[in-house]
Amino acid sequence: MNQQRRVEWSRLDNASKYFAATYSERDEKVFRISCELFEGVEPEILQQALDETIERFPYYRSVLRRGIFWYYLENSDIHPLVEKESKPVCAPIYREHxxxxxxxxxxxxxxxxxxVFHALSDGSGALRFMMTLVYHYLLIKHGEEFSGKIPELNYNASISEKRDDSFNRYYQGRHFKKKVKRKNQISLFTKVYRIRGTRLEENRMKIIEGAMSAKAVLDEAHKYNTTMTVFLSALLFRSIYMDMPVRKKDYPLVLVVPINLRQFFKSETSSNFFSTMNISYRFGKDSTDLNEIIGSLNESFRRELTEERLNEQLYWQMSIEKNPFARIMPLPIKNISIRIADAVVEMGITASISNLGKINMPSEFESYIRQFSVIPNVKRPQLAVCTYGDRLVVTFASPFEETEVQKNFFKSLSEMGIRVEISSNM
Amino acid sequence: MIYCNYCKIYIRDKKAKCPLCGNVLPENGRIEKAEDIFPVIPLTYERHILIRILIFISIVAIVASYVVYKIVPTNVNWPGFVLFGLLSVWLSLIYALRKRYNITKSIMWQVIIVSGLVIFWDWKIGWMGWSLDYAVPFLCIAAMLVMYITAKVMKLSARDYISYFLLGGLFGIIPILFILFDLVKVNYPSYISVAASIIFLSAIIIFHGDSIKEELRKRMHI
Structure with a gap:
């Protein structure tokens, strides 16, 4: 019996705890980030790039394990290998045991x-990994073409910064006092409109990816004096409304919008660090005027995106996990409670939109990278947006056969004179 | 790129119908030039087919045995044995499959389930005491041996098996209760089991004490 070297392990961060508890066959909590090049990908070079990247992200070597009270991440020495895509999009990753x-x-x-399984990282965290991977890939493949001047990736963080639990870092503790009384626009008992549809076989999801000019969309948004995210959210609201059955027309719509907390609190973590806000809107009597929707959304975004509100939300998220009663609950019971709570929350959600923002790669790579795209994990129709250069990619993922909302959404963009290029997995 | 006249959008990949509106796209010869962006993944139907066949056979066996019993009655209620026999096999099999990724854990579960089942069977066919006399103690000894051998053969690292070794060792001490409460007619299997467990436990505590502490801290963190 020889002595073993001690194995490093870490607690899950706040969001990871939620994802580890709620993954299911219907929503595997797996999301995808893709990068499309102008040329075919060479697997051997990709493997070399992956080997380089994993050295810089040792945290990605973690495996998820079950303890008595909580899950935890344990370092492993598994060597990640690149695979040719042969499974459905966002196929299951984590399986118990x-x-x-x-x-x-x-x-x-x-x-x-x-x-990526969401308990490992959120979109922004995984994007850092992805950027590093693509960076090394292009560097190995086209290194000599940069004539000695090696492009630099604008992401420098220490290994410990990359695995930082930023939720815990910015949790203000029990003494934190809410300054403003939170006013809920929509009570828990209001019936919120939810999109129904025919589920796809094997719980697959339908991906519809629309690529367009970022500048053209931004110009449209500026016409309404608003930002890209608000503009696209408004379009989504309207697309859903157009598909609603008449008898439900007066139900409110609720969009969940994840907020990347790295923008507000200093953090370089490649683990989870985000919060969410609920944006609701109730359509008036058949008025689908974009101006009205955008006006209301602008107001909601402004109200939610204040330091006070973000701190409050963070405090609220953390206080559940820090509750002594919750902590000593055995893991299976904890999981069931989280699942029930999640199902209740889910009742009040129509759809979701997340914007990963603008992706910056070294300018030398412009002629090699066509676009980046993000496929969100879905339980309900969900939208993910990201921009590289002038190419804005809006990805619609849905567990349903029907594509009415998607059609309304992209059609309204093309009717504004924006050229939309669609691709789909089905 | 193909253009959908209805949705007013361009379609990048090879599609006969518009992914948005479902209308047939105009065939204008450009489909060959379309890109291949997402692979087509066929549906997998054959999942768990073996399990399904086994379940089907089990049901047929149970139904057939009851029918035969009704037509040709005997003194012994043998279809009951068929039913409980199959249930026992399934219970054991389900756990073996569910825990298949963790071999030591799987062994631990098997010991617990099979011990429960043998006691149940012994009681069902009129308590002769063989379950506690022989079956349970020998199961414990066998489990410890098998766990040790698999851990060595499969070169598992200490953290993977240590907690189950600990559980296995503790479980093996239980037969001491059989002796104390005078539940057994034949003593020696229980003695062997208890002795082996104590030796086993002391060995892992002495040689792997740190691993155990580390493993417990990890698994029990609140």
């Missing part, structure tokens, strides 16, 4: 994709 990595790297024709 299986000791496997929580992400996979795929390639297919011109695309490099990573799929």
């Amino acid at each position: 299986e000791r496997k990595l929580l992400f996979r790297v795929l390639y297919y024709n011109k695309r490099i994709s990573i799929e």
